[in-house]
Amino acid sequence: MSEISLxxxxxxxxxxxxxxxxxxxxxxxxxxxxxxxxxxAVALAADLDPDVILMDLRMPGGGGLDAIKELSRRGAxxxxxxxxxxxxxxxxxxxxxxxxxxxLLKDAPRDELFTAVREAAAGRTVLSPAVASRLVSAVRTPAxxxxxxxxxxxxxxxxxxTSNREIARxxxxxEATVKTHLSHLFTKLGVNDRAAxxxxxxxxxxxxxx
Amino acid sequence: MSEISLxxxxxxxxxxxxxxxxxxxxxxxxxxxxxxxxxxAVALAADLDPDVILMDLRMPGGGGLDAIKELSRRGAxxxxxxxxxxxxxxxxxxxxxxxxxxxLLKDAPRDELFTAVREAAAGRTVLSPAVASRLVSAVRTPAxxxxxxxxxxxxxxxxxxTSNREIARxxxxxEATVKTHLSHLFTKLGVNDRAAxxxxxxxxxxxxxx
DNA sequence: CCCGGTATCAGCCGATTGGTTGATGGTGGG
DNA sequence: CCCACCATCAACCAATCGGCTGATACCGGG
Numbered sequence: 001m002s003e004i005s006l007x008x009x010x011x012x013x014x015x016x017x018x019x020x021x022x023x024x025x026x027x028x029x030x031x032x033x034x035x036x037x038x039x040x041a042v043a044l045a046a047d048l049d050p051d052v053i054l055m056d057l058r059m060p061g062g063g064g065l066d067a068i069k070e071l072s073r074r075g076a077x078x079x080x081x082x083x084x085x086x087x088x089x090x091x092x093x094x095x096x097x098x099x100x101x102x103x104l105l106k107d108a109p110r111d112e113l114f115t116a117v118r119e120a121a122a123g124r125t126v127l128s129p130a131v132a133s134r135l136v137s138a139v140r141t142p143a144x145x146x147x148x149x150x151x152x153x154x155x156x157x158x159x160x161x162t163s164n165r166e167i168a169r170x171x172x173x174x175e176a177t178v179k180t181h182l183s184h185l186f187t188k189l190g191v192n193d194r195a196a197x198x199x200x201x202x203x204x205x206x207x208x209x210x
Numbered sequence: 211m212s213e214i215s216l217x218x219x220x221x222x223x224x225x226x227x228x229x230x231x232x233x234x235x236x237x238x239x240x241x242x243x244x245x246x247x248x249x250x251a252v253a254l255a256a257d258l259d260p261d262v263i264l265m266d267l268r269m270p271g272g273g274g275l276d277a278i279k280e281l282s283r284r285g286a287x288x289x290x291x292x293x294x295x296x297x298x299x300x301x302x303x304x305x306x307x308x309x310x311x312x313x314l315l316k317d318a319p320r321d322e323l324f325t326a327v328r329e330a331a332a333g334r335t336v337l338s339p340a341v342a343s344r345l346v347s348a349v350r351t352p353a354x355x356x357x358x359x360x361x362x363x364x365x366x367x368x369x370x371x372t373s374n375r376e377i378a379r380x381x382x383x384x385e386a387t388v389k390t391h392l393s394h395l396f397t398k399l400g401v402n403d404r405a406a407x408x409x410x411x412x413x414x415x416x417x418x419x420x
Numbered sequence: 421c422c423c424g425g426t427a428t429c430a431g432c433c434g435a436t437t438g439g440t441t442g443a444t445g446g447t448g449g450g
Numbered sequence: 451c452c453c454a455c456c457a458t459c460a461a462c463c464a465a466t467c468g469g470c471t472g473a474t475a476c477c478g479g480g
Contacts, residue, residue, distance in 0.1 A: 012295070012316045014323075018228020085222075085295065106222045113224075148426055161406025163466070176429050183468075184426090192468075193436090194405040196371025202412040358456060373436070386459050393438075394456090402438075403466090421480100428474075437466065444458075450451100 004121045007050040007078070008034045009041040009067070011059040015106070019054060019083075022110055029117065038067030045071060050078050051121045057084045057095060065098055072099030079120045083113075102126035151185040152206060154178060159198045159207050214331045217260040217288070218244045219251040219277070221269040225316070229264060229293075232320055239327065248277030255281060260288050261331045267294045267305060275308055282309030289330045293323075312336035361395040362416060364388060369408045369417050 006029055010016050016034045023029040032048045035041040037059045045053060053071070057064040068080050079101040095103060101120045104113065105128045116126040147155065150171075157167045164182070168175040186192055189200040201207035216239055220226050226244045233239040242258045245251040247269045255263060263281070267274040278290050289311040305313060311330045314323065315338045326336040357365065360381075367377045374392070378385040396402055399410040411417035 013318075013320055014225060014228040014232070014316050016228075017231055017320075018224040018226075021227055021231040022224070106224050108223075110223060110227075150427065158405045159409035161401050161403050161409075163403075165466085173427085174429055176431085177427070179468075180428075181426095183470095186468085191371045193371050193373075194403075194467080195368045195408045198405045198408040199369035199371075199412070199417065202409070202418060207409070208412060360457065375436085383457085384459055386461085387457070389438075390458075393440095396438080404437080423478100423480085425478090426476085428476100430471100430473085432470085433468105435466105435468080437464105439464090440462085442460085445456100446458100447456080448454090450453090 003028060003030045004052060004117060005030045005032050005048070005050045006117070007032055007041065007044055007048065007053045009036075009038070009053060009059075009064065010034075010056040010083075011036050012056075015056070022113065023117075026114060029114075038064055038070075041067045042070050042074075045076055045078055046074070049076075052101075052117050053078045053080045054083050054117070055080055055100075057082055065095060068095060068098040068100055079123065081117060081120045081126070104128050147185050147188060147206060151181050151188070154181045155185055155197060155201050156207060158182070158194045159201060213238060213240045214262060214327060215240045215242050215258070215260045216327070217242055217251065217254055217258065217263045219246070219248070219263060219265040219269075219274065220244075220293075221246050221266065225266070232323065233327075236324060239324075248274055248280075251277045252280050252284075255286055255288055256284070259286075262311075262327050263288045263290045264293050264327070265290055265310075267292055275305060278305060278308040278310055289333065291327060291330045291336070314338050357395050357398060357416060361391050361398070364391045365395055365407060365411050366417060368392070368404045369411060 006023060008016050008019050008031060010019070013036075016036075020031050020034065023031055032050050033044050035044050041053065041055060041064075055064050055067065064082070068082075071078065071080060080099060081102045081104065082095050082100045083104050083106060085106050101123070102116055102125055104116055104126065108116070108128060119126045153171065154167055157170060162170065164175050164178045167178045171178070182194065182197075186197060189197050189204075191197050191200055198207065216233060218226050218229050218241060220229070223246075226246075230241050230244065233241055242260050243254050245254050251263065251265060251274075265274050265277065274292070278292075281288065281290060290309065291312045291314065292305050292310045293314050293316060295316050311333070312326055312335055314326055314336065318326070318338060329336045363381065364377055367380060372380065374385050374388045377388045381388070392404065392407075396407055399407050399414075401407050401410055408417065
C-alpha cells in the first residue's frame with residue numbers, strides 16, 4: 001500500500017509539531033500540511049485532498065465540528081480522525097454523527113495512533129476504548145434529548161442566579177412559562193431542582209462555553 | 211551561557227514528543243528526560259537536577275500542583291515552568307503560589323516557548339499575556355477566598371440536587387448548619403442562590419473534576 | 421390527519437430556600 | 451491574648467420554587 005497522506009489540525013503548535021514528528025519518524029505516512037483552525041482545515045483539505053485528517057475539536061476560530069460537517073457536506077474523500085484531549089458526552093456523539101471516522105484521545109500511545117490512522121484510511125471506524133464505552137452507553141440510553149433552544153436559554157439564566165420572575169421579564173414571557181420550561185428541562189436532564197440542572201448543564205457541555 | 215537542561219512532564223505522549231522535538235531542533239537546550247506524572251517528575255528532578263522543568267498541571271497520577279509544592283519544599287534548584295492547555299482561575303494562582311516560575315499556555319508560538327525557558331532558567335518570571343491579565347485581576351480582586359472544606363462539600367451535594375435537609379443527614383449536622391454554610395459560600399462566591407453557586411463552582415474549577 | 425415537540429399562559433399549594441440575628445466552641449496566626 | 455476563620459446550632463419569616471392540572475397554538479414528520 002502506498003503512503004497515507006495527512007492533514008494535521010490543531011490550534012496548538014506544540015501538538016502539531018508533536019504529531020508531525022511522530023508521523024515523519026515512521027515510514028508510510030506523509031504530512032501534507034497543518035492547519036490551526038476549522039476553516040483553514042477545510043480550505044487545505046479541498047486543496048491537498050489528504051487521505052486522513054487528524055483534527056482537534058476545540059479550537060478558537062472555526063470549531064472542529066463545523067469543519068467536519070462542512071467536509072462531509074462537500075463530499076470530501078478524506079477520513080476525519082478526531083484527536084482530542086478529553087472525551088465528553090457533548091463532543092463524541094455529535095462528532096461521529098457529523099461524519100468523523102474515528103475518535104481518539106491524545107493520551108493514546110504512539111502505536112495506537114499509527115494503527116488508528118491506517119484503519120481510518122481504510123475506512124474503518126476507530127474509537128478509543130474510553131470513547132467507545134461512552135458511545136455504547138449513549139446509545140443504550142434512549143434519548144438524552146438535548147434541550148430545546150428556549151430551555152437552554154432559561155437554563156443559562158438560571159446559572160447566573162436569575163429568579164423565575166427576572167427570567168420572565170428578560171425573555172418577555174410570563175413567569176408561568178418560565179416554570180414550564182424549567183419543569184421540562186428538569187425532566188430532560190433527570191434532575192429536580194435548578195442547582196442540579198446547572199450542574200448537569202456544565203457536565204454535558206450545555207453550559208460553560210460562555 | 212551553557213546548555214539549559216530540561217525535564218518534560220506531561221501525561222500525553224504526543225505533547226512530550228512535540229516539546230522534545232522543538233527543543234532538540236534548536237541549540238542551547240538539552241532534554242534530560244520525560245515524565246508522565248507528578249511523582250515521576252519529582253523523582254527524576256531529584257536524580258537529574260534539571261535547570262527547568264516544563265510541567266503540565268492536569269495529570270492523572272499525582273497532579274502537577276503537588277509536584278511543584280514538593281519540589282519547592284525540597285528546595286529543588288530547578289525552575290518550574292507550567293505549560294498548560296487552558297488558563298483557569300483555579301489553576302494559575304495556586305501554581306504561582308506553589309512556586310512555579312512561569313505559566314505558559316500551550317498555544318504559545320515556538321519562539322515564545324524558547325525565550326520563556328531561557329527567562330525561567332535565569333530566574334525571571336514569565337507569564338502568558340492571558341495568564342498575566344488573569345493574575346492582575348485576581349490580585350485586584352481582594353479575596354476570591356476559596357471555600358472552606360465543609361463549604362465545598364456542601365456545594366458538591368447541592369450540585370447533585372440534594373436538599374438542605376438531605377445534606378444535613380448526609381453530613382451528620384443540623385439543617386441550620388447547612389444553611390449557614392450555604393450563606394457563607396454564597397457570599398464568598400458573590401451569588402445569592404444555589405444554582406448560581408453551582409455555576410460559579412464549575413467556572414472556578416471547584417466542581418467538575420468528579 | 422394525528423402525534424410529538426416546542427412555546428405560550430394560568431392558578432393553587434405545600435415545601436424549600438435565603439435573609440437575618442444571635443450564639444457557642446475550636447484552632448491558628450499575629 | 452485576641453481576632454479571624456471554621457464549624458456548629460436555633461428560630462422566624464417572606465419570597466421563591468417545584469409539582470400538579472390544564473389549556474391553546476404552531477409546526478413538522480409519519
